[in-house]
Amino acid sequence: YALHEPVDLTNCEKEPIHIPGRIQPHGVLLAISPSPEFRILQCSRNANEHLGVQPEDLLDRPLLSLFGETRTAMIAAEAARAAADPYKLHNMTLRLAIDGTERSFCGILHESDELFILELEPEQPDEQASGTNDFEWIQTFFGMLKQADNRMEASQIAAEQIKLMLGYDRVMIYEFDAAWNGKVIAEAKESHMEPFLGHHYPASDIPKQARALYLRNWLRTIVDVHYEPVELVPALRPDNGQPLNLSLSALRSVSPMHIEYLHNMGVGATVTISLIHNNELWGLITCHHETKKYVPHRIRNLCNFLGEFFSRELYQRQQLDNYETELRLKSLSTRIASIFIGEPTPARIMEQLEQEQSALLALMRASGAAVSFHNHLALYGDSPSAQQVIELAAWAKEQSIDHAYHTSTLPLEFAPAAGYKATASGMLYLALSGGHKDFILWFRQEVVQTVEWAGDPAKAVTQADNGMRISPRKSFEKWLQTVDSSSAPWLDTELRLLPELKSIIFKRTQTQLRQAEELAE
Ligand code: BLA
Numbered sequence: 001y002a003l004h005e006p007v008d009l010t011n012c013e014k015e016p017i018h019i020p021g022r023i024q025p026h027g028v029l030l031a032i033s034p035s036p037e038f039r040i041l042q043c044s045r046n047a048n049e050h051l052g053v054q055p056e057d058l059l060d061r062p063l064l065s066l067f068g069e070t071r072t073a074m075i076a077a078e079a080a081r082a083a084a085d086p087y088k089l090h091n092m093t094l095r096l097a098i099d100g101t102e103r104s105f106c107g108i109l110h111e112s113d114e115l116f117i118l119e120l121e122p123e124q125p126d127e128q129a130s131g132t133n134d135f136e137w138i139q140t141f142f143g144m145l146k147q148a149d150n151r152m153e154a155s156q157i158a159a160e161q162i163k164l165m166l167g168y169d170r171v172m173i174y175e176f177d178a179a180w181n182g183k184v185i186a187e188a189k190e191s192h193m194e195p196f197l198g199h200h201y202p203a204s205d206i207p208k209q210a211r212a213l214y215l216r217n218w219l220r221t222i223v224d225v226h227y228e229p230v231e232l233v234p235a236l237r238p239d240n241g242q243p244l245n246l247s248l249s250a251l252r253s254v255s256p257m258h259i260e261y262l263h264n265m266g267v268g269a270t271v272t273i274s275l276i277h278n279n280e281l282w283g284l285i286t287c288h289h290e291t292k293k294y295v296p297h298r299i300r301n302l303c304n305f306l307g308e309f310f311s312r313e314l315y316q317r318q319q320l321d322n323y324e325t326e327l328r329l330k331s332l333s334t335r336i337a338s339i340f341i342g343e344p345t346p347a348r349i350m351e352q353l354e355q356e357q358s359a360l361l362a363l364m365r366a367s368g369a370a371v372s373f374h375n376h377l378a379l380y381g382d383s384p385s386a387q388q389v390i391e392l393a394a395w396a397k398e399q400s401i402d403h404a405y406h407t408s409t410l411p412l413e414f415a416p417a418a419g420y421k422a423t424a425s426g427m428l429y430l431a432l433s434g435g436h437k438d439f440i441l442w443f444r445q446e447v448v449q450t451v452e453w454a455g456d457p458a459k460a461v462t463q464a465d466n467g468m469r470i471s472p473r474k475s476f477e478k479w480l481q482t483v484d485s486s487s488a489p490w491l492d493t494e495l496r497l498l499p500e501l502k503s504i505i506f507k508r509t510q511t512q513l514r515q516a517e518e519l520a521e
Pocket of ligand 1: 015
């Protein structure tokens, strides 16, 4: 993998991290041809270290001659399951006699482009024994999550429980925004460590292909950030000359870019668990240990499962919150719409709006509003002046699609609004008639925000001395960004109310028009 192209951020996204041709050294990898005759096509260079057999003596040999009948039958059974369910990693305990002593391995098997990949990790001495408490762990975790009052509290509980289970120094819940920047929304850590809670990280820290991979492979670990990668022999698959696809491999060697990043951060080992809903990666549980640390496959599986449960639980909470908000907004919307129903005179409508102005504002969580109706203009709450409103409405009409327009950065889009940005950094426009003569404007005040970045996001990438190679930043020192000229965003739940409101009011104004025409005739 060499960078010959001009240096820019998209290079990061081009590194083919799923085919590194290398693994981490804490286990051994065998690529095996499909049944009936499982034959070893590729293995990792460290085979001798773990299995007491040189790679040359493994290659092109049937599994049977290496593992014997019973173990080969076990592997065959796992292979059948893996073929049926390619996204699951299947694991088993394999005991092998190596140089006269019996050693236990955790064998993890999955299918990769018509081959099977068997990864063997030496089992730690106390690994099997602790399995009995898993069920209690799960029960405790479920119970605590259910009792959490809100999303933040649930995230905190998840971070603390995962930290306990992994025995790691720091566990964070990391949430992506719409532009793939991330924020640490919960953190459990050892007390001597500097907190990362609330810190923002730019999208380039976790490039696109990595996010795509984490959608398939839900948990990954770097056991020792200072490891020496171990290559596969031969380098390419002998059956088709292609690199071996390690997308789902537990031992896959990690991008050197990312390793450099972790060195710069001073991290010794990581576990990352994907948080997915509706096939979208919405966050990660990112875990750091200051020194190297191996986590047994059983515990990794358990954490993966808890991550999945946590993800679903948060989603359901969100749905419930949305549903309650929707009901409340619906009733406000009905109140406002009802003012226009029937045949009240324009003067009567303006009078009623005056009375219901708090509902009008609450409907869109607005701090101010302006209504223009049949040559009446009324201002409510904290609103720009009548003259400013008229100019603003003329501009909004030009921007509008389907008679509506909204922005939460008005001063950046409409220069005159810079003069009254404290009052109206957010604006929502709805025409009340086809000709845009009548309209409602809602306003939201400016919210000046300080965003705490872990390093200046504009310098997330540095250029190495030769000017050709880009690398991750060296410093994660707090960098404060002040965001002004913007309001709280207009939410989908709020914007979804507009079409119905519009259709009711339009009907009313059309009736009015027709009556006016009939009178004229
Ligand atoms: C991967 N980057 C990652 C991963 C994380 C982060 C969590 C997943 C791998 C892992 O388990 O460690 C980033 N880690 C973070 C962040 C925090 C954290 C934001 O703990 C916050 C607390 N990274 C760069 C640049 C490049 C880059 C400039 O900063 C490219 C030039 C690349 N990051 C990069 C790549 C991967 C990655 C390629 C994928 C690694 C792999 O799986 O092989």
